[in-house]
Amino acid sequence: MRTILRFAGFMSVFFFGFLAVNYCIFYGIASLFNIQHGLIFYTLFILAVISYPLSAMIERVVSNSFTRVFYTAASAWMGISFYLLTFIAIYWIISLFFNIPGEIAGVTIILLTFILSSYSLVNSLFLVVNHIEIPLKHLKSDLKVVQLSDIHIGSIRNSSYMEKIVKKTNELQPEIVFITGDMVDGSARLHTNTFRAINKLKAPVFFITGNHETYEGLDEVFRVLRNTDMRILRDEMYECNGIQIIGVEYSYERDHMENVISKLKIDSETPSIMLYHLPRELKTVANAGIGLQLSGHTHAGQMFPFNYLVRLMFRYMHGIYTYNGTYLYVSPGTGTWGPPMRLGSRCEITVINLKGEN
Structure with missing residues (x-):
């Protein structure tokens, strides 16, 4: 019982932490590109937040090629999201001292995240x-x-x-x-x-x-x-x-x-x-x-x-x-x-x- 409670506590902290990470990412990217917070914005935000726990639950109940692809993509998003958050945080710190146009910063952040994520995915295969x-x-x-x-x-x-x-x-x-x-x-x-x-x-x-x-x-x-x-x-x-x-x-x-x-x-x-x-x-x-x-x-x-x-x-x-x-x-x-x-x-x-x- 103690192990189950500890695991449940870990997953709760993980979920709310992942929620906070995605919040910072979506609102950070939206501010860089002046994107309005409409229906599409909130839909994508919610999907990003629930993607991993949802795919994990589905995979435990019904496992097939489609669910495994969904689970792998959701797992990869966890890593990608933390790279995005890291670069956004770096931008926020730099912007305290230098004025960098939002769109240029946004494109740079996305490009660097793509490069690091691609390398990390390939590196894990070896x-x-x-x-x-x-x-x-x-x-x-x-x-x-x-x-x-x-x-x-x-x-x-x-x-x-x-x-x-x-x-x-x-x-x-x-x-x-x-x-x-x-x-x-x-x-x-x-x-x-x-x-x-x-x-x-x-x-x-x-x-x-x-x-x-x-x-x-x-x-x-x-x-x-x-x-x-x-x-x-x-x-x-x-x-x-x-x-x-x-x-x-x-x-x-x-x-x-x-x-x-x-x-x-x-x-x-x-x-x-x-x-x-x-x-x-x-x-x-x-x-x-x-x-x-x-x-x-x-x-x-x-x-x-x-x-x-x-x-x-x-x-x-x-x-x-x-x-x-x-x-x-x-x-x-x-x-x-x-x-x-x-x-x-x-x-x-x-x-x-x-x-x-x-």
Whole structure:
């Protein structure tokens, strides 16, 4: 119930925030081009505001090619609208010092938004492979693993994207594959065949839940993942290739990680890896003697200027961090949430070359 209320609160804040964004955009553009606030103006404004929640509701009830196109377009509008708002805000600031004709400013804003939006949409289609190297305490010999995170399979990215990820991952020949949450997006009803590609992975696969699995409902998520060759770790530990793999379920409770660790018999002399969706609790992980934590959730901000907002919420936003000899890698995500757009980040498959002690 608490998760549902938190999600409902998030969606309420999101809707009213999106309403405010569209209000600023429509009234800003209208003032630049001297457009009258008539029936057409208010109709377009209302459609823009309700496009995403409406398309999301329709997609959950009746999913087909048309509804998916509508949902994708509405999701893209979210990203486009924030670019428009950013440029309008910049214009308002500049206009305090310089007199710029409204129509020239309006055309410039629309042109810049079109360029950035087009680039962001195309950029999100590419799936890059990032190779990093991290030493792991007590590891006897080198080990190659792959981290996938925040794939967000749903209306925009579906089974074909899962197939693409699996194919690329197999080409990398990892010894273990970790999926650190948000496998599902929550935008479309789940089907077992959507995730069948996971069974083609040639290495052992370990999965932990993220916030979107809880939004979708864990029972429903586990139902569709039941027939996949993937071990789901729910606040438990499993040994593979001589490594203790600890998987902690998604939780916003501050003491959740510590409570889980206190119940596990972790051998401090055996190499260990913590899988946790949220990029936090590094100190707790280090104090438990765990050598590496793998997390996601932040998407590295996904799109400028959100990276600055995300950085305010999460100290560990993207990349490698260390505390008392324990490492944390925060993935930028293998998919996207909301707008199918990326600016200043890429969809990533992370190859982690774990270095053993010589």
